[in-house]
């Protein structure tokens with residue numbers, strides 16, 4: 307137990323230290339792209355954009371590691387505010403609209419526009435963005451993604467995010483929420499989707515910290531997947 311704490315502290319410090327130069331690299335890359343825009347030929351611009359993309363991936367990984375350390379140490383400090391969920395979702399969809407367009411997916415949102423819950427908006431934003439980006443990634447082109455919400459009882463709201471994509475076997479469903487689990491299989495290798503396998507582990511930690519539950523359902527390969535989570539009212 308003590309060894310785990312020392313290990314977590316080390317990873318947390320390392321992730322923080324690694325973020326500082328990354329912020330500088332991404333800042334200077336943006337600076338060159340903007341300030342020297344006219345002096346750049348297309349090849350240079352493409353190369354700089356590759357640097358930008360990879361720095362972004364590293365920054366995301368560092369942020370994910372920091373979240374995992376907080377979850378493992380039960381130190382996820384929630385900043386809860388009464389939040390309009392539909393508006394939060396619209397922000398998420400705006401952020402991933404590029405991926406949605408690239409894959410020509412349709413998205414349907416069936417959430418009460420007046421629904422307000424006392425939650426940590428930044429954390430719930432992460433949960434929605436990860437579930438949505440998973441649905442986009444693991445669904446072939448022109449898929450359908452649906453988000454619904456319903457009141458289960460006086461104390462609970464339930465959300466679902468469904469896709470009509472790749473689906474999951476019973477064995478894969480059982481492993482989904484593990485740390486660093488990306489679920490390797492020949493079919494998935496063919497689609498060649500990169501990820502760190504931390505999104506669902508973090509999502510679970512966030513929903514649990516809110517007093518809710520998260521789980522997934524799929525009827526099998528190519529039968530689509532639905533993720534459910536609950537939040538207390």
Ligand SMILES: Nc1ncnc2c1ncn2[C@@H]1O[C@H](COP(=O)(O)OP(=O)(O)OP(=O)(O)O)[C@@H](O)[C@H]1O
Nearest residue numbers: 440441444473487488489501502503504505506531
């Ligand atoms: N909607 C889905 N349909 C099919 N498989 C899914 C779906 N969502 C998740 N998975 C599987 O579960 C794995 C774990 O998901 P998770 O979000 O934790 O990681 P990731 O998306 O691979 O990486 P990260 O979110 O850290 O960038 C995925 O790699 C994928 O194989």
Ligand SMILES: [Mg+2]
Nearest residue numbers: 436440505506
């Ligand atoms: Mg993910």
